[in-house]
Amino acid sequence: MIDRYLGKELAEILFDISPSVFSRNKERYLSHLSQYYEWHMEGRTYVLDKELKPWEPIKRGRSTAKNKIQEDYIKAMHEIVDNDPTQFLNSGANLTRHAQEKNPNKICTRYNHKKKTMNRYFCASLDLEYPEAERVWAKKVDDFHYELLTEEEERELKGFLNRYYNPITGDKKAEIAGLVANKEITKDQALDMMFEEEGGFNKGAAFYHKVVGKFLEEFGYYPVKVRRIDLGGI
Secondary structure, eight states: OOEEEEHHHIIIIISOSOHHHHHHTHHHHHHHHHTTEEEEEETTEEEEEEESSOOOOOOOTTHHHHHHHHHHHHHHHHHHHTTOGGGGEEOHHHHHHHHHHHOGGGHHHHHOOOHHHHHHHHHHHHHHHOTTOEEEEEEEEETTEEEEOOHHHHHHHHHHHHHHOOOOOHHHHHHHHHHHHTTSSOHHHHHHTTOOOTTSOOTTHHHHHHHHHHHHHHHSSOEEEEEEOOOTTO
16 A cells, blocks of 8 residues: 655654654655655655565664663553553553653653653554554543444444545545445545544544534534553453
């Protein structure tokens, strides 16, 4: 499948660096990218046409320290979820709220990270510890808990979003339409491809939040995408 990234997304998602570092060293990073992908530009978008070999980001001198930070975030995550069966629905944003309010593993005072940085580390913690976690639609019960949507609520939500939300254009739209036409994915799955979890990356995020705000006015709750994780039957 063809992947598309704006420069900011390429820096943060693929290289795990800030956009400013990417901008200052663009030639180096694009040369590295060319070892792993055939790619081209469409306006300001980097289009990855074909994977040449499994992706590996550039190794940096800070990797050992960074691994230690990630390990601490993983420990903090387990302090939150391991003894609480209500946390089987979770997200980077929810774990960040827990950490800021309750400070498990003293993660807030130890690193003094801002909310966005904490969210990124907690999302990575979920990726590493629960790689098979299914992303599902839910609603917030309070600042620390989610509740799965019922089948009826999910039908209402997807019907509502389909009325408003169509952010994909050009080749990407044709690609997804082709997958639906060939019955490789359903229409609902095509819609799901546009969304990640709460606090994660959304294509057309500003528009998405505006539309879901309308949903909140009409139906009385704010739907979010979260992960359903396996807590080992606790």
